[in-house]
Amino acid sequence: MKPAAFAYLAPTTLAEALEMIDRIGDDGKILAGGQSLVPAMNFRLARPGTLVDINGVAGLSGISGDSARGISIGALTRHAAFHTPPFSGPLADLLAKVVRNIAHYPIRQRGTFGGSLSHADPASEWCLVTATLGATLHIASLTGTREVAAADFFRGTFTTALQPSEILVRIDLPPLGAGWGTGFYEFSRRKGDFALAMALTALRIEGGTIREARLGVGGVADRALRLAKTEAFLVGQPAHAETFAAAAAMAQDSIDVSEDIHAGADYRRDLLGTVIRRALAEAAA
Amino acid sequence: MTWIGRSLPRLEDPSLLKGHGTYVADHADGALHVAFARSPLAAGEILGIELPEIAPGGGQVFTAADLHGVGVIRPVLNRPDYRAVGQPALAAGRVVFPGQAVAVAVARTAAEAEDLAEQVFIDIEPQDPILTFDAALAEGARAVHPEAPENVLVEGNLKTKGFDEAVAQAAVVIELDLRSRRQSAVPMETRGGVASYDRATGRVTLVASVQMPHMLRTGLADVVGMAESDLRVIAPDVGGGFGQKMSLFPEYVVLVWLARKLRTKVAWIEDRRENFLASAHSRDQAFFVRGAFSAEGRLLALDANLKSNVGAFSCYPVTCGVEPLMAFGELPGPYVVPEYRGRSRGVTTNTCMMAPYRGVARPMLTFTMERLMEKAAKALGLDAVEIRRRNLITSFPHRSPTGVVYDEGSYLQAMEAAVAHVDVPAFRARQARARTEGRYLGLGVSVFSERTGYGTPVYAQRGMGIVPGYESVDLAMDPSGNVEVRIGSSPHGQGLKTALAQLVADEIGVVPDRVRVIAGDTDATPYGWGTFASRSMVIAGGATKFAAEAAADKLKAIAAKMMEVEVGAVVLDEGYARVPGTNKATPIPDLARAAHHQSQRFGLEAGIRTSGFYDPGGTFSNACHICEVEVDIETGGVKILRFVVVEDAGVLINPMIVDGQIAGGVAQGIGNALYEELIYDEDGNLLTTSLADYLPPTALEVPDLEILHMETISPESVTKAKGVGEGGTIGAPAAVLNAVADALAPFGVEIDEMPATPQKIRLAIRNMAIRNTRAPADV
Numbered sequence A: 001m002k003p004a005a006f007a008y009l010a011p012t013t014l015a016e017a018l019e020m021i022d023r024i025g026d027d028g029k030i031l032a033g034g035q036s037l038v039p040a041m042n043f044r045l046a047r048p049g050t051l052v053d054i055n056g057v058a059g060l061s062g063i064s065g066d067s068a069r070g071i072s073i074g075a076l077t078r079h080a081a082f083h084t085p086p087f088s089g090p091l092a093d094l095l096a097k098v099v100r101n102i103a104h105y106p107i108r109q110r111g112t113f114g115g116s117l118s119h120a121d122p123a124s125e126w127c128l129v130t131a132t133l134g135a136t137l138h139i140a141s142l143t144g145t146r147e148v149a150a151a152d153f154f155r156g157t158f159t160t161a162l163q164p165s166e167i168l169v170r171i172d173l174p175p176l177g178a179g180w181g182t183g184f185y186e187f188s189r190r191k192g193d194f195a196l197a198m199a200l201t202a203l204r205i206e207g208g209t210i211r212e213a214r215l216g217v218g219g220v221a222d223r224a225l226r227l228a229k230t231e232a233f234l235v236g237q238p239a240h241a242e243t244f245a246a247a248a249a250m251a252q253d254s255i256d257v258s259e260d261i262h263a264g265a266d267y268r269r270d271l272l273g274t275v276i277r278r279a280l281a282e283a284a285a
Numbered sequence B: 001m002t003w004i005g006r007s008l009p010r011l012e013d014p015s016l017l018k019g020h021g022t023y024v025a026d027h028a029d030g031a032l033h034v035a036f037a038r039s040p041l042a043a044g045e046i047l048g049i050e051l052p053e054i055a056p057g058g059g060q061v062f063t064a065a066d067l068h069g070v071g072v073i074r075p076v077l078n079r080p081d082y083r084a085v086g087q088p089a090l091a092a093g094r095v096v097f098p099g100q101a102v103a104v105a106v107a108r109t110a111a112e113a114e115d116l117a118e119q120v121f122i123d124i125e126p127q128d129p130i131l132t133f134d135a136a137l138a139e140g141a142r143a144v145h146p147e148a149p150e151n152v153l154v155e156g157n158l159k160t161k162g163f164d165e166a167v168a169q170a171a172v173v174i175e176l177d178l179r180s181r182r183q184s185a186v187p188m189e190t191r192g193g194v195a196s197y198d199r200a201t202g203r204v205t206l207v208a209s210v211q212m213p214h215m216l217r218t219g220l221a222d223v224v225g226m227a228e229s230d231l232r233v234i235a236p237d238v239g240g241g242f243g244q245k246m247s248l249f250p251e252y253v254v255l256v257w258l259a260r261k262l263r264t265k266v267a268w269i270e271d272r273r274e275n276f277l278a279s280a281h282s283r284d285q286a287f288f289v290r291g292a293f294s295a296e297g298r299l300l301a302l303d304a305n306l307k308s309n310v311g312a313f314s315c316y317p318v319t320c321g322v323e324p325l326m327a328f329g330e331l332p333g334p335y336v337v338p339e340y341r342g343r344s345r346g347v348t349t350n351t352c353m354m355a356p357y358r359g360v361a362r363p364m365l366t367f368t369m370e371r372l373m374e375k376a377a378k379a380l381g382l383d384a385v386e387i388r389r390r391n392l393i394t395s396f397p398h399r400s401p402t403g404v405v406y407d408e409g410s411y412l413q414a415m416e417a418a419v420a421h422v423d424v425p426a427f428r429a430r431q432a433r434a435r436t437e438g439r440y441l442g443l444g445v446s447v448f449s450e451r452t453g454y455g456t457p458v459y460a461q462r463g464m465g466i467v468p469g470y471e472s473v474d475l476a477m478d479p480s481g482n483v484e485v486r487i488g489s490s491p492h493g494q495g496l497k498t499a500l501a502q503l504v505a506d507e508i509g510v511v512p513d514r515v516r517v518i519a520g521d522t523d524a525t526p527y528g529w530g531t532f533a534s535r536s537m538v539i540a541g542g543a544t545k546f547a548a549e550a551a552a553d554k555l556k557a558i559a560a561k562m563m564e565v566e567v568g569a570v571v572l573d574e575g576y577a578r579v580p581g582t583n584k585a586t587p588i589p590d591l592a593r594a595a596h597h598q599s600q601r602f603g604l605e606a607g608i609r610t611s612g613f614y615d616p617g618g619t620f621s622n623a624c625h626i627c628e629v630e631v632d633i634e635t636g637g638v639k640i641l642r643f644v645v646v647e648d649a650g651v652l653i654n655p656m657i658v659d660g661q662i663a664g665g666v667a668q669g670i671g672n673a674l675y676e677e678l679i680y681d682e683d684g685n686l687l688t689t690s691l692a693d694y695l696p697p698t699a700l701e702v703p704d705l706e707i708l709h710m711e712t713i714s715p716e717s718v719t720k721a722k723g724v725g726e727g728g729t730i731g732a733p734a735a736v737l738n739a740v741a742d743a744l745a746p747f748g749v750e751i752d753e754m755p756a757t758p759q760k761i762r763l764a765i766r767n768m769a770i771r772n773t774r775a776p777a778d779v
């Protein structure tokens, strides 16, 4: 379990980093928290010829904004930055709730928000958050910065819209202000394991009726999925268990679920319904 | 003052906790590194091996063709049903399991050795792999080894005289078809060895992460073809073994061969993937059992058809008989079984070799007997605790139908104590309330025996070619009054050095700090068998007690001369030889000095050097585990809410260490019950080769335990201590799974497999709910 030989570069500015990855092309890999890349290298599943370590690049981490205006998250912001809500309001509470489900304490000290999105594990919590809430991703290259909607960013298991010459620098999450309730439910084999299924939702409920809805699921397909049809169904419905069960059934019918050694398709589809019902119930509570 | 019975902080811990422990990898400085090229396939003929082009100085690669004079590993069991199969150090001609070592690369660094190993191309004509006992036992199945055309390496058979009659008289016959999935012991530190050649003497020293250094030396010397005295084996600090590190593995043969061949120092530190793939597996068992009960719930007869998938080879020295023959011989557990019919087979397949893992066959046989009691109680309308009362062994010594003799135990009393502690009626009330809220709680009981500290008689009865069991101890006091105890046992995390120091301290009257226990070095310790089978405290402890008694006798003789009193008047206590009732006292260091430097005064051999030897027949400890769970019926997830252990291990030398053994064992038992499973796909690829796929429980899945103790004194142990190394693992799975079954009773779901994963539990609930309209409708 020793990686194949590689070269190591440690730029200190974004411009320098972009110049390096542009020059190296396909043979290079960006190193952020290393919590996914380094294990893959040790298994020799990943064999980059050159690592470009962006941990020393200034200006890539930090959180700004608030629940009402939306927030910006630097790509190099560590998961642990969300252990206590970094600001107030439903959005911050949701992120603080979600982060506890990502791996374990030591991993959360190193792993980064941008690394999770770039890695695009189908069961990544941050991928689910960005897909469901409709985040905008800011991607830099030597030719400038482009903005990509989360919906267009995730292309499949470990596959994104990122080119080898690009660095994800910032993620903007839209507002989720007063009046929104949020729910998140994840089922994994052990605490800290990747989810076998998870659901994230935000509901704006007035007088018992759902006025706005966001709903997404992760760990059940090749990427996090925002369930736009189910969201549309929820709007105008009473916020009670029957509605949630109907929403869950809709999602179960529409998703071609993945299989692995811990969850075959039958069980995963079953779980999918449960996590959706529980997340919705939490948001409505 | 006595030291026995005190929770003395472990003498081992300060260095381990401060990072001063030295594990095998800490011995690798200056070594060349070794990596193995392993078979990517489960079975096939090797057509050729293409080696990489290597630039001068870039390392070397060797294959079986290079291993001149090296033999195969072939453990012996003297039974007519045993088929001996030889395991080569490197595969020659064919591969029989995925991950089998085929070639070895040596280079300056581990990374470079891996670079070389991955360039070895092994051209294999694949065969359809035989992975399960069903495939291996099928009509016309291909033989995994020509030596065993039926794919059965060992088979036990027994039928008692009154069996048929007992079954005919039964009011009810309960059938069980239980399965335990393949598991790994997952020691925190993987295997590893550093072999170095001494040019001055021609000797090789192997530092290896192992549980039985003397045995390893014997095996290695035989296979490599060298004198044992030319080989020194050292077990340094070892990061867990649990049985996985008590066999002679091909990798160690190759390391010793390489050190001699290259006349240098070579190191191999196994990675986690290799450990899952190619060290040893266990617990791949299927038990089909019928229990015949009288109307009063008395077990009249047991009928067992047991299968163990022992993998591709037989582990040295204990052989592939260890799981199937223990299952066969000890199935009755703590219960009176008047009549018995048993058949137990060790089936060979194209999978990793089975070796002992903490508890060996007993987690599964306890699961079996405890499910049997539960199901029989249900069928007969009896309380599940009451039916156990009627069947537990209560008179001693007890002889089982397979000839196992049980010494004094407290099976019934331990269960009663556990049941009282838990307060079952209060639980039942909580359970009923929870059910009205749609929450499902369950309580599971597990009563079991743990055969510990057994010497040569038990192993000899199994027909083992190499009969382990005894222990020898050499004790010496130096002139400054400190004691050195050299033991053949080889502790690796158990705290044995502390416990033995407590024993010695009581005999000799010194503080435990003054007792240094030396273990794990064939040059520095007497020949012995290492640490496994819950034996070290009983057997090494007994031998240590004898050695310490002899040393105390000599100290007293010297003290008597020095103080001019009768020997019988001297006692050793708190660092002094005293004569009670007088003010006569001599510090023990003065006695030690006199023994060495004034020896002419005493008419005795100079110095204080004694030895002890112990080879007992064995003693049973016992326990009752009770577990409370909540099952989330919508996800199949299980949460353990409470876990109670009432343990009887005789006299506890160090209660804290005993509790630690129980806690670690229960954690592994919980893993066995709910989480851990090695999975091969149909082509024989192991899918669980990292700790992201193979899931031992973490601190978050293991509850705090409530541990209570009982103390039954057995004449079978001179220290009055019974072994306690495996009990946690033996009893926990049945307690957890009975609790899950109890929680799911409203659904009629049967728990017949371990691990009971969320997927299995949830699908079983859903399928039952679909079939049974009376079950809660909202499932």
Ligand SMILES: Cc1cc2nc3c(=O)[nH]c(=O)nc-3n(C[C@H](O)[C@H](O)[C@H](O)COP(=O)(O)OP(=O)(O)OC[C@H]3O[C@@H](n4cnc5c(N)ncnc54)[C@H](O)[C@@H]3O)c2cc1C
Pocket (backbone or CB within 6 Å): A029, A030, A031, A032, A033, A034, A035, A036, A037, A038, A039, A075, A076, A101, A102, A103, A104, A107, A110, A111, A112, A113, A114, A115, A116, A118, A119, A121, A123, A124, A125, A126, A162, A166, A167, A168, A169, A192, A193, A194, A195
């Ligand atoms: C035991 C364990 C359990 C885990 N459990 C979970 C879990 O439950 N949920 C979860 O979401 N994650 C989990 N993870 C993964 C963890 O969250 C990682 O931190 C995360 O997936 C990757 O982030 P990183 O910063 O470590 O990225 P790295 O490992 O450094 O990089 C990952 C990939 O992203 C690329 N990359 C990184 N940053 C950028 C960037 N700014 N621009 C472009 N490309 C970039 C890298 O080149 C690489 O290909 C677990 C990890 C471990 C070891």
